[in-house]
Amino acid sequence: MKILVTVKEVSTVEDEFEIEGTSIAEQYLGADLNEWDDYAIEEAVQIQEAGIADEVVTVTIGPEDCEQTIRQALAKGADRAIRVWDDSLEGVDLLDVGAKTEILRAVVEAEDPDLVLTGVQSGDDTWGATGVSLAEDLGFEWAAVVNHLEHDFEDGRASVRRELEGGVEELTEVEIPAALTIQTGINEPRYASLRGIRQAQRKELDVQSLADLGVDESAVEAEVTVTEMYEPESETDATVWEGSAEETAAELGELLREKGVAP
């Protein structure tokens, strides 16, 4: 069995920041492996360690800068990585679900995996839609928001739990090949070991352009555009206690006594 995991480098934002036009000013941004994808990588590596999968491949759409993040995934146990990028992607402000679907579809068709794992969503633009859109496009089965996956794949089916709202889980079976969007908490993502980090430097990281994948450049012209970005208006009418920790703690202590909920 071969598993393809989509891995995204997401932008993180400092507590204090400034907006320039329709984006956050560069100096306030950091980069990190998308949290949900971290769980997807871990799940794939665990399936491999259980002797079920032969190979775990990651795919990332992103510029050269994100190779450090890709190496993190390799250090955690993925076997090799594919990074998709070229000039036509350089100038795109927002890669929408349709564009990602077309690019990832081409990669899936070239790699022919049995299982595609994606994070439920990304921490920056939070579409939460690419995994299911991709599955439909490929004619794969799918399950969204998976927080448990049985690793035996009995009779060519994946038995999963989907995390619904209100503390209810749905038990579902899907036929493979399938795409599953992975929810945080499904496992405990490992830290990359020093040995893993060293090994990751030697693992294959293949860069592909849209032309290499046979994807037409027009595919990345987003249908959804961002026209404005702003800080949400704070609706707070909270009483803010100020002063030293002792002073603010005393204020809170008084409130709790007033409410009769503390001794």
Next chain:
Amino acid sequence: MTDVLAVADHRRGELRDVSYEVITAGRQLADDTGGELHVAVISGTVDEFGDKLNREGVDAVHTVDYGEEFNHDVYTQVLTQLYDELAPQYVLAPNSVNGLDYAPAVANALELPIVTDTVGLEADGDTLVANREMYGGKVEVTTELEGTAVATIRGAEWSGAEGTGDASIEAFDAEIDEDAVGSTVTGFEEVGGGDVDISEAEVLVSVGRGIEEEENLEIIRDLADALDATVSSSRPIVDNGWLPKNRQVGQSGKVVTPDVYVAIGISGAVQHVAGMKGSDTIVAINTDPNAPIMDIADYAIHDDLFDVVPALTEEFQ
């Protein structure tokens, strides 16, 4: 004309609140250009659901009697057929776990763009103007797209539609290709249980990502002991395995309504807020004065929890 097809959500025989919210959002969108609002309800006791969904402003309810529970393959087939029949400008779905399990597939099958988790929607001529959040709620963006589209709406952003409408309730005869149904829901299970029911607690000392390390939970436990309170948490703490699942407050955890909710190092993601906004008094301790939790807090301390929490514990020892 901006006709809208809104899709209802239900589970185990009950319509979910977001079904009425998606009617409100759909009606507003249809009103922008005087279009019609159609509502689809698929599977389950659809006749009963159909009557309930006939709220003010609904022009037609389309019921599809097929199976008991949600199945994304069935939903995708039905909605693409309904779309072909009704040719709406927009298909609106809840941004629920199930919404995210079929709406992207419907969009892709129909070759339509999708915009998810919207908190504001407006039709401006042929342009859909949708507002959504990015970076965990730190910023909001306005997005635009032309033509027809699929959109999902965030729960609790629109009020639920009320009153009784004069919609026509029509059974839609969808043709389901059984061979194309590759997924099967085999059951449901409640999670949690365990020793403590946080939904019964009067005082919750609730901890989030700001606690940084599992060892640091000790100061939260000390505070809870001193206050005779119960410890709960936001999602990351449970994801890390530092507290059991029955302690999680939020959309996918428990809904709590204590007298006092002390949110410690919790930023206040919308999923968390959904579970605790009904608390009588909310106190937030967080270094970030712009954290979303501050929007719903009654009292706030913008300081380091590692200084404030031990000082508070000392107050009561």
